[in-house]
């Protein structure tokens with residue numbers, strides 16, 4: 001992906017997509033990531049699906065070739081982003097800054113189960129996704145007995161709801177929390193720039209209701225993904241999900257500026273390798289294809 005060092009007001013030029021995808025066309029990726037988490041010992045495997053295993057196996061030859069060519073390897077940056085987000089969330093909970101978590105587009109991720117099991121009634125964890133995926137997740141979590149008053153799964157389309165009312169309504173269920181973390185993992189690069197900006201404004205409005213607010217997410221910027229193999233991988237994945245892959249920002253500083261302009265403070269875009277000493281998998285060869293956003297939200 002040839003990345004220019006200039007602000008992009010419109011990501012059309014960086015978008016590789018079919019037009020008008022259905023919102024749930026991204027959902028198959030949650031099966032793939034769910035299988036990656038399970039095969040690497042994250043969660044107890046109960047959330048992995050046969051479909052995820054099939055996707056994983058189908059992509060293995062391409063991933064092996066990409067690794068040989070020094071290109072992107074999904075498993076590397078998926079694990080890196082997931083573990084760094086876990087690490088930052090754990091740190092905020094342990095520091096007493098966060099006692100409520102609202103995870104957007106949680107797919108078949110084991111994070112909610114893991115944190116709910118570890119922290120029990122000390123935190124409230126609400127996972128959300130599109131209706132079909134949320135129902136699948138609820139069934140899977142129900143089977144392993146994870147759900148209860150402190151761990152729930154709700155339907156939420158992050159692109160719907162006027163003025164963020166759906167998100168605000170869900171956050172309203174977390175009234176006992178003093179500090180809230182909102183997480184969006186594996187979502188932003190499937191959304192066009194205007195949707196990301198709208199989502200960030202909604203997240204900020206939600207977080208501003210709490211004493212402390214923390215936003216954690218992964219984000220791919222063009223500069224970190226500009227080799228020819230990266231471009232091919234992005235095109236194929238974008239076509240598979242039908243939404244395209246969007247590189248909204250050329251360099252990380254642009255994303256930091258956009259988050260600051262939205263009202264987040266402080267704002268950091270971390271490279272996973274910065275955590276190599278403390279976080280497993282953060283130093284995998286292709287880990288730094290992704291950045292991890294950690295952004296605070298002032299109380300309003």
Ligand SMILES: C[S@@+](CC[C@H](N)C(=O)[O-])C[C@H]1O[C@@H](n2cnc3c(N)ncnc32)[C@H](O)[C@@H]1O
Nearest residue numbers: 026027029030033105106107109157158185186
């Ligand atoms: C790549 S998966 C990531 C799942 C999970 N966060 C993980 O990292 O394993 C993308 C997820 O985004 C969800 N998704 C796509 N569009 C969405 C939307 N408009 N609102 C909420 N979730 C959405 C999909 O259903 C899917 O579960």
